[in-house]
Amino acid sequence: MLNYTIRRLFFTIPTLLFISFVIFLILDMAPNDPTGNLPMTIPPEVRENIRKSLGLDAPMYVRYLLWCNQFFINEPLNLLYEWFDWCIGDCENRTRVRSWSTRSPVVDLIVERMPQTLWVVGMSYVVGILIALPIGVISAYKQYSWFDQIGTFISMIGFSVPTFFTGVLLIVIFSVWIDQDSWFWLPSIYDTTLVVDSWGNFWLQVRQMIMPVMVLALYNAAQLSRFMRASMLDNLSQDYVRTARAKGLKEKTVLLVHVLRNSMIPVVTVIALSVPQVFGGAIITEQIFRVNGLGQLLIIGIQGADIPLVQTLTFIFAVLIVLFNLVADILYGLLDPRIRYD
Amino acid sequence: MNMKHILAGALGATLVAGSAVYAGSHEAQQGRDGNVNIIYWQAVSILNPFLSGGTKDIDASNLIIEPLARYDEEGNMIAWLATEIPTVANGGVAEDLTSITWNITPGIKWSDGTDFTSADVVFTAEYCMNPDGGCQQLTSFSDVESVVAVDDLTVTVTFTKPKPFPYGPFVGGTSPIIQKAQFENCVGAEAPNCTEQNFNPIGTGPFMVDEFRANDVVTMVANPNYRDPSKPAFASLTFKGGGDAASAGRAVLETGEFDYAWNLQIDPGVLADMAAAGNGTVISSYGTAVERMMVNMTNPSADLGDLRSTLEGGPHPFLQFAEVRRALSVAIDRNLLAEVGYGKAGTATCNVVPAPAIYASTANDECLVQNIDLANQILDDAGWEMGSDGVRVKDGVRLSILYQTSTNAVRQDTQALVKQWWSEIGVETELKNIDAAVFFGGDQSSPDTFQKFFADIEMYTNLFDGTDPEAYMNSWTCAEIPNPANNWLGSNMPRYCNPAYDALATELSTTAAIEDRARIVREMNDMLMSEGAMIPLVHRGRVSAHANSLQGVILNTWDSEMWNAADWTRSE
Numbered sequence: 001m002l003n004y005t006i007r008r009l010f011f012t013i014p015t016l017l018f019i020s021f022v023i024f025l026i027l028d029m030a031p032n033d034p035t036g037n038l039p040m041t042i043p044p045e046v047r048e049n050i051r052k053s054l055g056l057d058a059p060m061y062v063r064y065l066l067w068c069n070q071f072f073i074n075e076p077l078n079l080l081y082e083w084f085d086w087c088i089g090d091c092e093n094r095t096r097v098r099s100w101s102t103r104s105p106v107v108d109l110i111v112e113r114m115p116q117t118l119w120v121v122g123m124s125y126v127v128g129i130l131i132a133l134p135i136g137v138i139s140a141y142k143q144y145s146w147f148d149q150i151g152t153f154i155s156m157i158g159f160s161v162p163t164f165f166t167g168v169l170l171i172v173i174f175s176v177w178i179d180q181d182s183w184f185w186l187p188s189i190y191d192t193t194l195v196v197d198s199w200g201n202f203w204l205q206v207r208q209m210i211m212p213v214m215v216l217a218l219y220n221a222a223q224l225s226r227f228m229r230a231s232m233l234d235n236l237s238q239d240y241v242r243t244a245r246a247k248g249l250k251e252k253t254v255l256l257v258h259v260l261r262n263s264m265i266p267v268v269t270v271i272a273l274s275v276p277q278v279f280g281g282a283i284i285t286e287q288i289f290r291v292n293g294l295g296q297l298l299i300i301g302i303q304g305a306d307i308p309l310v311q312t313l314t315f316i317f318a319v320l321i322v323l324f325n326l327v328a329d330i331l332y333g334l335l336d337p338r339i340r341y342d
Numbered sequence: 343m344n345m346k347h348i349l350a351g352a353l354g355a356t357l358v359a360g361s362a363v364y365a366g367s368h369e370a371q372q373g374r375d376g377n378v379n380i381i382y383w384q385a386v387s388i389l390n391p392f393l394s395g396g397t398k399d400i401d402a403s404n405l406i407i408e409p410l411a412r413y414d415e416e417g418n419m420i421a422w423l424a425t426e427i428p429t430v431a432n433g434g435v436a437e438d439l440t441s442i443t444w445n446i447t448p449g450i451k452w453s454d455g456t457d458f459t460s461a462d463v464v465f466t467a468e469y470c471m472n473p474d475g476g477c478q479q480l481t482s483f484s485d486v487e488s489v490v491a492v493d494d495l496t497v498t499v500t501f502t503k504p505k506p507f508p509y510g511p512f513v514g515g516t517s518p519i520i521q522k523a524q525f526e527n528c529v530g531a532e533a534p535n536c537t538e539q540n541f542n543p544i545g546t547g548p549f550m551v552d553e554f555r556a557n558d559v560v561t562m563v564a565n566p567n568y569r570d571p572s573k574p575a576f577a578s579l580t581f582k583g584g585g586d587a588a589s590a591g592r593a594v595l596e597t598g599e600f601d602y603a604w605n606l607q608i609d610p611g612v613l614a615d616m617a618a619a620g621n622g623t624v625i626s627s628y629g630t631a632v633e634r635m636m637v638n639m640t641n642p643s644a645d646l647g648d649l650r651s652t653l654e655g656g657p658h659p660f661l662q663f664a665e666v667r668r669a670l671s672v673a674i675d676r677n678l679l680a681e682v683g684y685g686k687a688g689t690a691t692c693n694v695v696p697a698p699a700i701y702a703s704t705a706n707d708e709c710l711v712q713n714i715d716l717a718n719q720i721l722d723d724a725g726w727e728m729g730s731d732g733v734r735v736k737d738g739v740r741l742s743i744l745y746q747t748s749t750n751a752v753r754q755d756t757q758a759l760v761k762q763w764w765s766e767i768g769v770e771t772e773l774k775n776i777d778a779a780v781f782f783g784g785d786q787s788s789p790d791t792f793q794k795f796f797a798d799i800e801m802y803t804n805l806f807d808g809t810d811p812e813a814y815m816n817s818w819t820c821a822e823i824p825n826p827a828n829n830w831l832g833s834n835m836p837r838y839c840n841p842a843y844d845a846l847a848t849e850l851s852t853t854a855a856i857e858d859r860a861r862i863v864r865e866m867n868d869m870l871m872s873e874g875a876m877i878p879l880v881h882r883g884r885v886s887a888h889a890n891s892l893q894g895v896i897l898n899t900w901d902s903e904m905w906n907a908a909d910w911t912r913s914e
Contacts, residue, residue, distance in 0.1 A: 031787065039396070048784070188589070290585045292385070296558075300557050
């Protein structure tokens with residue numbers, strides 16, 4: 001297993017370098033321009049000057065190598081300097097990957113946005129899993145019962161109704177229709193500056209998280225509960241279940257120990273593979289509730305043709321996806337004794 | 343209220359005439375009204391307007407840093423950090439129009455307590471005019487030869503040529519003053535690396551930065567060194583960004599979570615429904631923005647290769663004829679376009695310069711009323727015969743138009759309506775829309791930019807900053823035509839080239855008297871309109887909204903929308 005892991009890790013290096021190049025190439029070919037969203041009152045000569053000051057007049061491969069140098073060498077060295085005070089080279093004047101719209105280091109922007117994305121999107125996954133697993137188990141055990149029918153119906157709705165609809169619907173109900181003094185009123189705009197340092201603020205934090213978390217959780221739970229149900233159904237008809245029952249085991253033990261454990265194998269993989277999406281944020285939901293996390297950062301970067309920002313963010317997502325694919329494969333091996341890699 | 347308070351109130355009221363009405367009801371002290379929440383659906387990226395031309399960045403930074411003079415809501419110039427507006431009459435502007443001298447109001451302090459001096463003003467000019475800095479507000483400093491501090495409170499700007507309108511540098515929200523001590527090491531190529539300075543500029547304005555989260559939110563607190571100790575009324579300010587215009591409007595008008603929402607470009611009916619909730623007020627104001635069609639006078643045919651849409655490629659097969667351009671214009675119902683797309687934020691117009699009032703012409707008002715019959719008549723008279731497929735033809739040339747614009751719901755509605763009207767006069771229209779970042783971006787490799795104009799008609803909004811249209815009118819001189827030789831940099835999209843127009847532009851650049859300037863601008867406007875180089879559609883206003891409890895908001899389209907935030911107060 002260790003050999004396998006090391007071999008896989010080794011292979012990720014060329015894969016990731018290739019991915020970074022492809023992303024850069026695509027971004028470079030996109031007919032987008034960082035001065036495109038500026039007001040019309042800025043004349044073309046000034047726009048040309050701005051492009052030059054951003055380094056856009058250099059050839060494509062120079063810009064790519066510069067980015068590689070900044071991202072693979074300067075940024076890690078800077079992390080070492082900031083976290084451990086280890087100084088290698090010129091620590092104060094290191095050129096870092098800078099966003100074109102904010103002129104600040106991209107990595108700092110990402111670090112600033114990580115908390116709200118992890119809280120909201122991460123929490124929505126946790127809630128989604130907590131809802132989906134019991135629904136999946138019961139739906140499969142009582143297949144075609146009224147519970148199963150309602151569960152199927154709700155998950156179809158969750159799956160097919162887009163978050164920009166459910167999000168706005170919840171805002172209209174809980175922020176507009178319900179009176180602001182009421183206990184049930186929820187804020188439609190997420191306050192990213194809120195510091196949780198008291199019970200009062202914790203309550204505010206919970207309240208502002210409820211709507212975005214529920215919107216995303218409904219969507220995630222819908223997907224996951226279908227997986228869980230299908231996986232349970234596969235296992236329930238297996239011979240070992242009949243054996244377990246024949247041995248006289250209690251139905252609860254059969255279901256929750258034997259069947260559930262085996263059914264969890266594919267579901268755990270699905271969960272592991274979707275962890276990178278947590279970091280990727282939820283672009284639409286973050287926009288609706290103005291959570292302003294990583295998803296919103298990405299979409300603003302794309303709209304403003306902020307190439308260093310988009311390049312860095314997409315590349316970090318790529319790293320996460322590659323890594324969690326590996327994690328999922330390893331988990332699979334650990335959970336399922338029938339699968340061995342060596 | 344005892345006698346002392348009454349006296350203090352009266353004194354305050356005379357000092358701050360603008361907000362006298364509100365000052366009376368409050369104790370006149372800074373920070374008495376708590377927090378004010380502002381929402382912009384575009385998030386602030388940076389608080390240094392010299393490194394970002396975005397309106398949201400300029401507006402947010404204008405709460406912190408200020409220019410020497412501003413425009414008020416009627417477009418009049420008012421002294422801000424200066425004692426008065428320099429003119430030839432008061433000796434501030436040289437007789438030969440080559441220099442202007444500003445006198446700074448004594449006693450103004452930066453928010454860190456140091457004195458605001460002429461050195462800061464001189465430094466600001468050097469900062470922006472540095473060729474390696476990529477300054478986005480360079481237009482304000484065009485034709486500036488030097489900026490010199492005469493003494494601590496006097497600055498003289500010298501121009502390379504006579505400037506009849508010398509109010510470019512340090513006037514209006516796009517040209518504020520930054521502190522020399524703070525930005526001294528951030529000049530030229532170093533400018534973008536000064537994140538700390540760019541995110542936390544020290545200013546003279548009513549607020550200063552408390553926390554800045556790029557592309558998300560800015561929190562500000564009142565500046566304790568502000569020149570008027572009774573302002574601002576708010577102790578803190580939250581400037582939230584992101585999302586879309588509709589939900590920003592909802593946050594002010596329906597849920598009441600925010601006090602001010604900027605630029606609510608949404609369906610007029612939806613906005614009216616939101617306003618009906620009664621929490622807030624929708625305000626609108628008109629500047630110089632006009633949604634217009636640019637008519638391509640050159641041939642955009644792909645067969646021409648590198649000569650597409652250039653003068654060398656020859657005139658347009660049918661748009662070269664004035665009667666076709668006129669017919670296209672009179673076939674449009676501008677009032678309907680304004681009503682459907684813009685509501686309170688638009689009125690029909692037949693001019694490319696609709697404001698300020700003295701520049702606005704009335705000679706072209708024929709187009710205000712749609713007249714399909716007249717359009718058909720014009721084309722019939724000119725010999726364009728209706729073909730069997732409903733498209734007019736003359737000498738083998740079909741009236742078939744490719745009509746492009748940026749992707750935007752209102753623009754696509756407009757396109758659809760226009761296509762319908764043009765089909766009624768025998769003109770076939772193909773519609774195309776392009777993502778704004780591509781259309782308005784200057785990517786040399788993209789064929790879809792508005793400068794390349796590989797289409798017959800294109801539509802967008804243009805405007806000019808401040809109140810002087812000289813630079814704007816220069817857009818349509820022959821020298822401004824985009825072509826491959828100048829990398830398509832130029833603003834004369836119609837490729838309109840008329841020596842008589844160029845002569846008027848030269849005359850304008852040497853004329854100082856405002857009445858004469860107005861006459862020349864009207865003449866230039868009329869020349870463009872009568873020749874149909876552009877088809878103006880809608881004079882667009884700005885629509886914002888504020889909570890009913892927020893008092894003192896005056897929407898200003900000539901300057902930053904935040905220009906008078908120091909005077910905002912909260913009513914009970």
